[in-house]
Amino acid sequence: MTDYATDWRAAGACLSADPDLFFPIATGSVAAVQVKQAQRICADCQVRQECFDFAMRSGETHGVWGGTTPEERIRVRRQRSRLARRTWQPSVKPPVTRAS
Numbered sequence: 001m002t003d004y005a006t007d008w009r010a011a012g013a014c015l016s017a018d019p020d021l022f023f024p025i026a027t028g029s030v031a032a033v034q035v036k037q038a039q040r041i042c043a044d045c046q047v048r049q050e051c052f053d054f055a056m057r058s059g060e061t062h063g064v065w066g067g068t069t070p071e072e073r074i075r076v077r078r079q080r081s082r083l084a085r086r087t088w089q090p091s092v093k094p095p096v097t098r099a100s
Helices: 028-044 048-058 070-087
Strands: none
Touching: 028 048, 048 070
C-alpha cells in the first residue's frame, strides 16, 4: 500500500513553492532551469531523504523528488539492482558432485 498521507510532506521546503516547478513540462533549457530551481529548494529541505525514499518506494517516474530527477532515480535503482545481484547468495548450497 502506498502511504500518501505522510507527515513529512507538511515539513517540505517545497510546500510554499509552485508545484509546476517540480514537474516541468517544457523541454530543453527551460526544463533544465526549472529542475535546477527545484533542486535548489530541495537542497536545504529537512525532509529530503524521506521525499527521496517515498519516490523510490512508489516508483515515481516524473518530477523532482528529494532533489533527484527521474533519470537519477533510474540510475540509483539500476545500481541497487546490480549490487543486489552481486551480493546475493543462495540460501541452500548446491550439492557437491564428485566424478566417479
